Amino acid sequence: MRVVAAMSGGVDSAVAAARMLDAGHEVVGVHLALSQSAATLRESARGCCTIEDAGDARRVADMLGIPFYVWDMAARFKRDVMEDFVAEYSAGRTPNPCLRCNEKIKFSALLDKAVALGFDAVATGHYAQVVERPDGVRELHRAVDADKDQSYVLGVLDADQLARAFFPLGDTRKPEIRAEARERGFYVASKPDSYDICFIADGDTRGWLAQRLGEQPGDIVDAASGEVVGSHSGSYGYTVGQRRGLGLPRSRQDGEARYVVGVDAATNTVTIGTSDLLGVNAIRGDHARWCGTAPEGVVQVGAQVRAHGEEVPAQAWASGADVEVRLSSRLRGVAPGQSVVLYDGTRVVGSATIASSWLER
Structure with a gap:
């Protein structure tokens, strides 16, 4: 060959x-x-x-x-x-x-x-x-x-x-x-291994993006009160689940750490909140890619949303290029744009780009 x-x-x-x-x-x-x-x-x-x-x-x-x-x-x-x-x-x-x-x-x-x-x-x-x-x-x-x-x-x-x-x-x-x-x-x-992201050699993703997108000042808002608690130079520099680098005078309120719980590019707003707001158990993905035949009906799978993240038991079903995933337990920091990859044991079933996630009670 x-x-x-x-x-x-x-x-x-x-x-x-x-x-x-x-x-x-x-x-x-x-x-x-x-x-x-x-x-x-x-x-x-x-x-x-x-x-x-x-x-x-x-x-x-x-x-x-x-x-x-x-x-x-x-x-x-x-x-x-x-x-x-x-x-x-x-x-x-x-x-x-x-x-x-x-x-x-x-x-x-x-x-x-x-x-x-x-x-x-x-x-x-x-x-x-x-x-x-x-x-x-x-x-x-x-x-x-x-x-x-x-x-x-x-x-x-x-x-x-x-x-x-x-x-x-x-x-x-x-x-x-x-x-x-x-x-x-x-x-x-x-020779040392190379790490993500390969084209950002110094690892400063926010700085690399700022060079290309420029400063875009906006508000940091508390999810619970709706109060503006800080400002940022570009919502592109934040991701759901982020805790460090928020640039706030107080990183904790009421003794609890604050995390990014939402990024709204349309309003250039970053929303922060406590960790309990991060847990989700439902994911909708698009741009589905299947490592074989697309699954039919509801299938039992393992779902993973980060390269070295935990795999969570889940149910999934496909509809055209879209995928719905229901997790057996909550995952924190699931952000739109990430990928959810589905497994059957060690076998990769396929993947989809996360469009949205939420907590279904």
């Missing part, structure tokens, strides 16, 4: 490429250039897509003896991930750029180009497993390493994409991957 190995320059994608080669596939390494002004060196462990990363990927490819190319997808990444990220925050929602990158870049733009060039599949260093059933249908499952499991951010993949996807690391724990990289003599064996 002819396979494109997506090589970020990190240890995971290096070992993934090596394992695909060991499995007998014809492998070509591809590094995605996602920045229109790539830095020479990483500024922190969060950053990626630097010239240094491209060089690291090339060195591994040379050691493996496989062809290596850099594919420029900076314009596509800017449009489909970065601009989407800004637009979502501007609208008062909290997006997950990793899901968008997997959906729009790695398993759309990259996979489409690979297939057009005659390749059969794409392999990445994600921690997840593809399990092939006796009837040939491929399913997406959680990784063995629960701490590194990335099935949540792959919940946007559909059946056709899974049919052309390989995740060679899903059956191995991260320390073993680093040990394998050292045994193979890879320079990147001890």
